[in-house]
Amino acid sequence: MSAMVRFTRVTKQYPKGVTALDEVSFTLDRGEFTFLTGPSGAGKSSILKLIFVEERPTSGEVKVIGQSSVTLTPKKIPVLRRKLGVVFQDFRLLPDRTTAENIAFALEVTGAPPKRIDPKVMRVLEQVDLLAKADARPHELSGGEQQRVAIARALVNDPVLLLADEPTGNLDERSARSILDLLCEINRVGTAVLMATHDLDLVRATSFRTLELHHGRLVFDAGTMASGATAGVPGGSST
Amino acid sequence: MRLALREALLSFRRAPMLSALSITTIAFSLFAFDLFGLVALNLRSALRQVESRVEIRAFVAEGTRADAASAAVGDVQSFPEVERVTLVSEAEALERARQELGEFEDVFDAGILPASIEVRLREGFRTPDQVREVAERLSKYDFIDDIRYGEEWVEKLYRLRTIATFVGLALGTTFALVSIIIIGSTIRMAVLARAPEIQVMRLVGATRGFIRAPFLIEGLVKGLLGGIIALGLSFVTYATLGRLVIQAEFFSVGHSLLGLLAGALIGFLGSAYSVDRHLRRVA
Numbered sequence: 001m002s003a004m005v006r007f008t009r010v011t012k013q014y015p016k017g018v019t020a021l022d023e024v025s026f027t028l029d030r031g032e033f034t035f036l037t038g039p040s041g042a043g044k045s046s047i048l049k050l051i052f053v054e055e056r057p058t059s060g061e062v063k064v065i066g067q068s069s070v071t072l073t074p075k076k077i078p079v080l081r082r083k084l085g086v087v088f089q090d091f092r093l094l095p096d097r098t099t100a101e102n103i104a105f106a107l108e109v110t111g112a113p114p115k116r117i118d119p120k121v122m123r124v125l126e127q128v129d130l131l132a133k134a135d136a137r138p139h140e141l142s143g144g145e146q147q148r149v150a151i152a153r154a155l156v157n158d159p160v161l162l163l164a165d166e167p168t169g170n171l172d173e174r175s176a177r178s179i180l181d182l183l184c185e186i187n188r189v190g191t192a193v194l195m196a197t198h199d200l201d202l203v204r205a206t207s208f209r210t211l212e213l214h215h216g217r218l219v220f221d222a223g224t225m226a227s228g229a230t231a232g233v234p235g236g237s238s239t
Numbered sequence: 240m241r242l243a244l245r246e247a248l249l250s251f252r253r254a255p256m257l258s259a260l261s262i263t264t265i266a267f268s269l270f271a272f273d274l275f276g277l278v279a280l281n282l283r284s285a286l287r288q289v290e291s292r293v294e295i296r297a298f299v300a301e302g303t304r305a306d307a308a309s310a311a312v313g314d315v316q317s318f319p320e321v322e323r324v325t326l327v328s329e330a331e332a333l334e335r336a337r338q339e340l341g342e343f344e345d346v347f348d349a350g351i352l353p354a355s356i357e358v359r360l361r362e363g364f365r366t367p368d369q370v371r372e373v374a375e376r377l378s379k380y381d382f383i384d385d386i387r388y389g390e391e392w393v394e395k396l397y398r399l400r401t402i403a404t405f406v407g408l409a410l411g412t413t414f415a416l417v418s419i420i421i422i423g424s425t426i427r428m429a430v431l432a433r434a435p436e437i438q439v440m441r442l443v444g445a446t447r448g449f450i451r452a453p454f455l456i457e458g459l460v461k462g463l464l465g466g467i468i469a470l471g472l473s474f475v476t477y478a479t480l481g482r483l484v485i486q487a488e489f490f491s492v493g494h495s496l497l498g499l500l501a502g503a504l505i506g507f508l509g510s511a512y513s514v515d516r517h518l519r520r521v522a
Contacts (some may be wrong), residue, residue, distance in 0.1 A: 039376060078444040079444065082444035084444075086442055092435065092438065094439060095435075105439065106443035108242050109242070109449055110449075111446050146515070153439075
């Protein structure tokens with residue numbers, strides 16, 4: 001099976017000479033759950049942004065679902081993004097819309113037929129266990145609930161890969177745990193998940209593959225352990 | 240399209256203060272432009288009225304045969320510059336003088352006023368050079384004694400007109416630019432207020448056209464509403480001035496529609512520019 005995401009010697013430099021990623025190579029397969037760890041500023045967000053084509057690599061190639069960063073035209077970016085779901089630490093919900101409206105918004109603005117919107121919204125609300133809060137506005141929800149709305153919104157277009165950038169960063173331990181459980185559940189039914197986090201307790205609680213970044217370099221990839229390329233305990237070097 | 244329309248209208252409901260503020264701003268900057276337009280329009284029509292009185296009067300020598308004079312009138316009528324030629328006979332000249340200067344009626348005796356050919360020029364042929372040219376052509380008839388056409392004031396009028404045109408163009412451009420800048424920054428505010436929405440749209444893979452559409456509609460509607468309010472304010476100003484000070488001219492229906500169209504267009508283009516700039520910056 002061909003890789004869903006392939007980074008080939010990807011370097012990302014920002015203006016003013018900051019190097020966020022330095023010759024990073026790895027692949028993600030379909031249906032895989034992967035953690036992306038490392039201290040703040042290690043380049044975790046840059047990797048997500050590159051997958052999401054929010055950024056383009058300075059050199060090297062990023063290939064996502066068959067689309068190469070070398071040849072991808074701006075017109076194709078929205079099409080690619082519809083196959084990806086993204087959630088962030090700060091949820092990014094629209095404050096003046098209800099839970100259901102926030103989720104429906106993602107379908108409406110991608111041109112989904114109006115008749116299919118409601119059933120889909122109900123389905124993902126059920127999936128994240130928020131049917132009871134369909135008419136609540138974000139400020140009436142707890143942090144954990146808001147993140148679940150954001151996850152529902154990311155799922156509603158049936159992505160093949162869900163990107164989560166510190167999704168538990170603003171949450172207490174219990175909510176964080178339940179978000180992780182939800183992501184695992186989503187992964188179990190077939191969606192690949194790439195979760196950036198520096199919460200090592202969460203990482204250790206599972207046995208998923210872990211990529212660790214340090215100063216823009218990939219210093220550890222549990223996925224390559226089998227081939228003996230790297231040794232160590234997941235997350236061991238970053239605390 | 241229906242969604243874009245709905246989102247555009249929703250934005251008015253979600254942010255009524257900001258929408259009202261930007262419509263007011265647009266209205267007042269267009270109002271300033273409209274007022275300038277009214278002044279320019281009235282100045283121009285006043286000038287045109289004065290200009291339409293540019294007239295060449297060629298006095299016919301005494302004893303000229305009537306048929307020679309009328310033949311000349313026919314010739315002159317065929318000059319391309321000429322709007323109207325009138326032959327004023329001695330009797331008519333006397334009659335006219337009596338009417339215009341009633342109290343001196345008795346000083347006029349038959350025979351003291353010469354017959355004349357009065358020539359009125361078409362619009363666009365009233366520059367000093369053109370007037371002189373026609374006058375010279377008239378003077379070639381040997382029965383013409385004397386020609387008058389107010390050389391000095393024709394020239395002054397022409398100079399005034401040139402100055403007015405240039406000042407008008409400069410002021411008009413400035414006013415239009417100021418309106419566009421003010422309207423543009425107002426719309427930019429509206430775009431920034433909706434930055435989170437734009438961000439989410441981009442996240443979930445909305446196309447550029449889809450993101451832009453509600454803003455373009457919103458800009459168009461705001462520009463149009465601003466234009467209508469500005470036109471209304473101008474009309475109130477015009478009517479008030481008309482009652483208190485002077486009777487002036489108002490925009491024709493065509494001009495009014497053109498003004499509304501310009502408002503809508505500024506709103507539309509301003510939005511397109513602001514959204515594009517925003518999208519370029521965040522994408």
